[in-house]
Amino acid sequence: NFGLTVVAAVLMSLAVARLVTPMIAAYFLKSFGHVSHGEGKVMDWYVRTLHWTLDSRKAAAWRARGGMRRVFSRVMDHRLWAIGAGVLAFALTLFMFTVIPSQFQPTRDEDDATAQIEMVPGTTLAQTDAVVSRVSALLGQQPVVSTVYARTRVGSGTVTANLREDRKEKSVDFERRLAPQLTAIPDARVSIRSQSGWGGSGRDVTVVLGGSDPAKLQQAADKIVGEMGGLKSLTAPRVSGGMQRPEIVIKPRFDLAANLGVTTQALSSAIRIATLGDIDQNSARFSLSDRQIPIRVALDQSARTSLSTIQNLPVSTASGGSVPLNLVADIGLGSGPTKIDRVNQQRQITLGADLAPGVVISNAMKQVHALPSMKNLPVGVSELTLGQSKWQAEMITNFITAVIAGTFLVFAVLVLLYRRVLPPFVNMGSLLLAPLGGLIALWATGQPLSLPVYIGLLMLLGIVAKNSILLIDFALDEMSKGVDAFTAIIDAGHKRAQPIVMTTVAMVAGMVPTAMSLSGDSSSRAPMGTVVIGGLALSTLLTLLIIPAAFSLAVGIERYVGPRLGRRLLTYRPGDNGDEVIGIAGANPGPLLGPATGKLGHGRDQGDGAQPAE
Known part of the structure; x- marks a missing residue:
């Protein structure tokens, strides 16, 4: 949607600039003769600086002297100094990308905060309500909370706190400040529902491990959680959804069962009836006029809680008799997970944690990945990229793809417009100067990289490319x-x-009102405004100083390489078509080149737009 909106807006602005603006100017503008253009002290300083960046006289003097001075003559060319400044700016851009933390979406200042309560399996409704009431009272005591709404279910509950409109504390800061107090509540897992926890544990930080061996997977998860607890950037790390519940463990004695004539089918049938009840395919059915109702046979709920009842459950033998279940199987109490999660037929386990105040998720994830247990995962256990992490990786990949595709399209258009090869490369090189100012502005304001920042960078690339096109197109027109x-x-x-x-x-x-957040919650708009303001301010200065020097070098390379390639690759020679042959204005006498047609889109006739190919 963003791309389509930009395309439609640019096309409409082009139509207005080509059709409406000239018509209005013809009615309202008046001619007062020749007027000086853009004069002043600032312009005089810029022109002097531009002269300095294009100065190659000292390099030519050194080259004329020969010897070692000829070898080092390029160092005295100020144009190369300008190019060096551009390379340094690009290197600093790459460095800033590694310094500034990142996240998928900027945190929003919401009007409420929700605490989630999870109890151990087997907790009654009264016990759950006692914990929910305690969390509700804790939230209600906070000065920034206006009202509290609580909901209790068996084994779980939620408490929603509505925040005051006149508060000075943001909802994210409130949630992270309160997280340690909530995690300190015993016999329950209490956490704040995170804005960025979708697709994972529901908390700020999510690490997903996958493997085929449940024992290794659980052991690795417990070890990582223990090491995550030592990080000051995280609060209350734990395995999400990994609560163990009590269960009856039955291990058959197959050798003894075979000697007594107990088949596997009879053993499984007895165990199934003692726990879940017989399956519908094996059950008798009560027939009604319109349907049949299966009759499920199972032990009473109270009998299932008695281990002695299950131990004495009769199991039929092949001879028609029966033996007690504890004779052919070991029966005891154990524990197991409440649920098993799988991704692509691979068993997974999810670790979650809350962020400490003032911590960005990218910095926390770097510390997590630096843990010894994460660096040395057991064989068969690996980290899975799911949820927000997957979306963030896809966002960066799609952004890079969009920039590369857009750059090639712009390059193709410029080659057709200029009918040259190197000047479009100069235009594309100007794109490398765009992000630096925006990244410096983000770093100065303490804002991380996020989706709005990448959208702002796309806007920057378009504006900076337009600025360089204005310079190079005018210079080519004059030439x-x-x-x-x-x-x-x-x-x-x-x-x-x-x-x-x-x-x-x-x-x-x-962009100033957007960056300053003058109205409402502009958490998703302020980063974009900041990166556009900083990027435009610095990239405009770099474009006006570096692009002319780069274009001057490109013209020189074309004059040197063009004729030599032409003699080797082309059979056509200037003048073969009968036209008059002209040289390059201001250049030393050299190979003569034929006339070129008018530039694309300028509306010149064949004769008016004669332009020597460089």
């Missing part, structure tokens, strides 16, 4: 009229700096 490359680049920087800065200022001003 097609016979202006030398140096003068064309200086003129492009002089006359296109003001529109670029105006666009940046307008975009930044529009």
